[in-house]
Amino acid sequence: MKSDWATATRRDLLAGVTVAIVALPLALGFGVASGLGAAAGLVTAIVAGAVATVFGGSNLQVSGPTGAMTVVLVPIVAKYGHTGVLTVGLLAGLMLLALAFARAGRYVRYVPAPVIEGFTLGIAGVIALQQLPAALGTPVPGHHVTMNAVRAAAEFARHPHWQPIALATGVVVIVLVGGRWRPGVPFSLVAVVTMTLAATGMDVARIGSLPSALPAPSLEFLDLGAITALLPSAVAVAALAALESLLCATVADAMHGRQRHNPDRELFGQGLANVVTPLFGGVPATAAIARTAVNVRTGASSRLAALTHAVVLALIVLAAAPLVAHIPLAVLAGVLIATAIRMVQFAAMRALMRGGKADALVFFLTAVTTLALDLVTAVIVGLVVASALALRAVARSVQVSRTVLDEHTVEFRLNGPLFFGAAQRLLFALADVTHARVVVRMSEVTTVDGTGAQMLRDAVDQLRGRGVEVEIAGVRPEHCNKLAVYGVPIPQPTVLA
Structure with a gap:
């Protein structure tokens, strides 16, 4: 020792x-x-x-x-x-x-x-x-x-x-x-x-x-x-x-x-x-x-x-x-x-070039901003652009699938985060519904923010205003409070499906 x-x-x-x-x-x-x-x-x-x-x-x-x-x-x-x-x-x-x-x-x-x-x-x-x-x-x-x-x-x-x-x-x-x-x-x-x-x-x-x-x-x-x-x-x-x-x-x-x-x-x-x-x-x-x-x-x-x-x-x-x-x-x-x-790490640079356009854009933008302006501004610009691109990628990953159950009922199944970057997609999907009854299934929703909850409530209100019956199903327990605060009508107790 x-x-x-x-x-x-x-x-x-x-x-x-x-x-x-x-x-x-x-x-x-x-x-x-x-x-x-x-x-x-x-x-x-x-x-x-x-x-x-x-x-x-x-x-x-x-x-x-x-x-x-x-x-x-x-x-x-x-x-x-x-x-x-x-x-x-x-x-x-x-x-x-x-x-x-x-x-x-x-x-x-x-x-x-x-x-x-x-x-x-x-x-x-x-x-x-x-x-x-x-x-x-x-x-x-x-x-x-x-x-x-x-x-x-x-x-x-x-x-x-x-x-x-x-x-x-x-x-x-x-x-x-x-x-x-x-x-x-x-x-x-x-x-x-x-x-x-x-x-x-x-x-x-x-x-x-x-x-x-x-x-x-x-x-x-x-x-x-x-x-x-x-x-x-x-x-x-x-x-x-x-x-x-x-x-x-x-x-x-x-x-x-x-x-x-x-x-x-x-x-x-x-x-x-x-x-x-x-x-x-x-x-x-x-x-x-x-x-x-x-x-x-x-x-x-x-x-x-x-x-x-x-x-x-x-x-x-x-x-x-x-x-x-x-x-x-x-x-x-x-x-x-x-x-x-x-x-200069050439291997890391090559990896970033192969990693996709988003990574390459953030890399070059940060480097050029460092040369043209200053280091702190470059980091801030890089973080903002990287965050925006990441949000866009997450928003694009959200899926809203539509299934016709019978001549009167259509089901929408949400998969992914219901947040401000993706909530508009749900609103557009529900806007042209002509069936008498709509089921929105949320068992595969990973997270919900205020904008997502608010847009879901607005969509439900619009559908009900046109005489369409709306049922929210499969809400996870951790999302109930957020949806309730924004006035989304969810069944109590909710049943996962």
């Missing part, structure tokens, strides 16, 4: 070190991409990584700055500056805590797969476009990702500068090719070291100064006057943090096979992490799918692995900040572009 504990501990420590090596360039890159700088990315990975690990609901998750969150933060930085982002992070953290206490974590299971896959593809596209100016060595002002990429490409065409694009391309090739050759090797760090050494003496933009220690916590950034204006941005950040963290926890459980996360505790951990991280100058954080996957694949089984990742990153800040500061921005852009490419 003691030997098993020692083995598990060694695996967790090794997994934590491995994740830290993978997380270092990503934390730096996402910090730069957010507009707050590489130091903010490192601080976020350390502080949020530790707090979310200790207080979150998953034993396997690794939290920190992510590409999806970066996409949301760029326009906030452009409009409100550094303090606006920190204030938004704090507000979003408080919202996540409220969601945790409201036990809202369970509802993420209702997000359809096409929305998740479209959301992921859209994020990958935005991250790649976002890094194009740095990769081309042609930074341009503004926060509209697509327009910035177009302007950067046009500027590069007029005044090509080959060193940055060579560095970024080299990183992408090393990460993608190396990852397929030896998946267990942290090729992102290998690529960063290799290309940084290759850039020695080149005139390219670099990260710049990094802190040699974590800054002291402070509330001086809090902009009380702008809180009302920042609330919509905070809602977007909180929604994204909740969605990405809970989806990531679900993926981690599936990968491990023997772990189950607590969704409400996970929201609490992410909320607390986002309350604490801005005090140290960090950006809003969430669970990171890529780092979590590395954590699981390298044998992690407890929170010790993610906590070790945060400690190792803190040691890097203390011991190697001057070296890290010399990394070229184009190198980090290459890391993030490679990350974006690896985010």
Whole structure:
């Protein structure tokens, strides 16, 4: 037993070190991409990584700055500056805590797969476009990702500068090719070291100064006057943090096979992490799918692995900040572009294409909305369209069969849910009845909502107004109260048939 504990501990420590090596360039890159700088990315990975690990609901998750969150933060930085982002992070953290206490974590299971896959593809596209100016060595002002990429490409065409694009391309090739050759090797760090050494003496933009220690916590950034204006941005950040963290926890459980996360505790951990991280100058954080996957694949089984990742990153800040500061921005852009490419799940996309037009429509609509507007809007649009298509499918599955029993009597048998999406079909079926007696048999009705009950009552009233005798038969006991409330005449007691 003691030997098993020692083995598990060694695996967790090794997994934590491995994740830290993978997380270092990503934390730096996402910090730069957010507009707050590489130091903010490192601080976020350390502080949020530790707090979310200790207080979150998953034993396997690794939290920190992510590409999806970066996409949301760029326009906030452009409009409100550094303090606006920190204030938004704090507000979003408080919202996540409220969601945790409201036990809202369970509802993420209702997000359809096409929305998740479209959301992921859209994020990958935005991250790649976002890094194009740095990769081309042609930074341009503004926060509209697509327009910035177009302007950067046009500027590069007029005044090509080959060193940055060579560095970024080299990183992408090393990460993608190396990852397929030896998946267990942290090729992102290998690529960063290799290309940084290759850039020695080149005139390219670099990260710049990094802190040699974590800054002291402070509330001086809090902009009380702008809180009302920042609330919509905070809602977007909180929604994204909740969605990405809970989806990531679900993926981690599936990968491990023997772990189950607590969704409400996970929201609490992410909320607390986002309350604490801005005090140290960090950006809003969430669970990171890529780092979590590395954590699981390298044998992690407890929170010790993610906590070790945060400690190792803190040691890097203390011991190697001057070296890290010399990394070229184009190198980090290459890391993030490679990350974006690896985010695209081609097998899942092919499965969705074969799954039918409805799934394909939701997938592409979510992806395009992510690119054109923003992530939260994309998820909302995807959910609305997916829900509408699902309701249409359910409504079409409802069957109303007609059987003539004799020259005076006709029977209608309902099969499926009698709800607002399908009740009109029953009304049309009963509208042209010419027999003297109608039997509506409901033993195969699975559920009844208010609209369905109301339309059934209206149909009965219309038939009786034309002198047609109507009998409601086979009503299930669980539907009696609903029908009675809306005045549907049902026999008491009802007899199932």
